[in-house]
Amino acid sequence: MTSAPVESSSVPTSPLQVSHPAGGSRFGETLKHARYVVTGNPVTGFAFALFVIIVGAAIFGPAIAPYDPYASDTAAALQSPSAAHWFGTDQVGRDILSRVLVATRLDLTIAVASVALVFAIGGLAGIAAGFVLGWTDRVVSRISDTIMAFPLFVLAMGIVAALGNTVTNIVIATAIVNFPLYQRIARAEANIRREAGFVQAARLTGNSEFRILLTQILPNIMPIMVVQMSLTMGYAILNAAGLSFIGLGVKPPTPEWGIMVAEGASFIISGEWWLALFPGLALMIAVFCFNLLGDGLRDIIDPQRRT
């Protein structure tokens, strides 16, 4: 019997190939890469800092708010920004800073819940469509096309109006209008991996088609879906605020950015600009942050950037 020849010395190592430290964990690698992207691109670093602040506000908002967001004080109504009230007060004397801070939790919860919902449903439906093809694909893709045939915001309005005026229904409506986006991306990504060598290899080793879908296809599509999540998060926040703005969903006096902008809008003409400006600014910063973060995440997973 001959021993298997060892090639160790004969493997040509490319000078372009970066050698990886032996035994370096994948998580550690990813963390390192994430640090590289965040520090290498100041915009992503900035977005990440904003993200930390927003999440902080969502968690600690009620605790750090200087006033009770519901407490009205008619004596102090419609005060412009001052040392006592940084963002001013509204028509019934509530502190706008406190209300903006407290509203973060609700707005973020709606966005995260709807994105998580659509991620699970749209992602799975898309992967199944792209992998199985045939009737599954036809049905799922036509559902997407039908949803896309409507103006999305009007569709969301209709869903909330039909289902009832609750936060849960805002989450559902936002998830439904985002469905085609997730379904299409997942379908395309699953479809190109359908005949990949490693999928064929998995068939040879006795994996059922369903198992292949879950263990081989899904993990490989995850990164791209996560980027999509971050990118649509901003849109979800905007959508929820928009619904509240036109009076659907969250009801006053609950602090919510969309309602606050709607309530403050009527005071802009009489010169009380701070009522609408600060919640609007919070909304803008949140959307901006998630969009930038999405771009940054894309850089993290894009192998082209892994030079």
Next chain:
Amino acid sequence: MTALLDVENLTVEFATRRGTVQAVRHVNITVAKGETLGIVGESGSGKSVTSYAVMRILDRAGKVAEGSVTFSGMDITKASESKMSEVRGREISMIFQNPRMALNPIRKVGHQIEDVLRRHAEAGSADARRKAIDLLRQVKIASPEERYHAYPFELSGGMCQRIVIALALACRPQLLIADEPTTGLDVTTQKAVMDLVVELTRERGMSTILITHDLGLAAAYCDRVVVMQKGEVVETASSEAIFRAPGHDYTKKLMRATPRPGIGLRDLLPEPVASASGETAPAAPGDVLLKVVGLVKEYPRKGATRTLGKLFRKNAAGDPDAMFRAVGGIDFEIRRGETVGLVGESGCGKSTTSMMVMRLLDPTEGTILLAENDIGDIPARSFASHPYRKRIQMVFQDPTDSLNPRFTAVRAIADPIMRMSDIHGRAAVRARCEELAGLVGLPLDLLDRFPHQLSGGQKARVGIARAIALDPELVILDEPTAALDVSVQAVVLNLLQDLKSRLGMSYLFVSHDLHVVGLLCDRVIVMRSGEIVEEGPTQQVLNAPKADYTRELLSTIPHPPV
């Protein structure tokens, strides 16, 4: 002779996040007028980067750190970008590896040639068309007037490469850089394309740089050869001298590892290992393991015929024109302990055949008997859970593509064990994986790495370990070394041979390269357009081929003059 191109002390650096990497170090290359220079090296040797530096088309991260590139008196490293865009295409042209990628898929090829002619003011709107057709004729495209209107997807790979050559030569450049121009083409196409390049460049007195990993190709077509290794030039000599008396150790190693007629499998390896290995006694083939009778695979032809047929409710299956026969009724058998080579060019049906035997694809007709049990009737969909699945396994062509990028090596090897074997429990599975890693010569500390952290040869070993994990009786090797460098190929082929004699498996070796097949196989089957044209013992097929097609295949493989 005066030097047309003079690369002096060239160093190219790439900025990566782990610091600067020198891809090319102190390289000196000269190309005289009318000379054909070959740059030979394995992947990562810096041969492509050198040519990119000459064309000044380096990646953003790359820059020339040192040295100069002088092209007919002009320093290219210092030339302005507008000057360079004049030089590219007009003075220096390039042919890329993948012709389909180099052509715009949504523009007629004739128009693409016209674009180049007009860009460099070689033709006006009046005569552009005539000149483009003329160029198509020069690159030997049949009925150029018709092909002028063709889109790239309507042409074969070889035709596309001819179009790319026409584009490159449109403005009569002085220097042509061909970067692996025939990789991915069939050997017969390769010969036609290379002959064409040489003929056209001779005719025009052009200089050519041929970048290739194939020593045989360089030997057959180049005046001088530069051998590169890890970013450095290790040897420069006339192609005759380099093959007669290679000076550098690396050149010798490359020469040894290149499959060529009249050598054995062990001869590919560097000397010390080869002498230690010794010869394995050929085991006498046992009883018939796999028997394939009248195997047919038909695909419905897409397009007008089928749609019309459907429209008029015509039975499409009954119409011979409606079906495309990928495999047209073939018979063969494989005995226990035997290695059978299945050889042919792309589109000959060898892959379809192997997929059917593998039971990933359902045959249209015919029977596949594995140890006298008909497995052809079991639908491919449910074969994954069939107990016979264990008995046939496969090693895939591209080791990178066949490994899930998110699975570690050990997870990939463990997959079949966990799914189909009697071994259960974490520790037991791990132990079996380590045993397999030992068998295929994969260092144990690499088991926890992900595919992108492994070299091509190591990934190939993981793929082989996965294929033999269930002790299969038949392993199909689908061009297992096509994506590997020659020196790695030599090692992997030897490993496969050792494993076979140790584990008593049979191989069906699918390949386009007769020389590689000759090294490993006991019998060879040559296929062409879905039919078997020749079958017989390897030595007989290689040394005294009966079919004209086999003879043609053999004669078109370039090999070093040794």
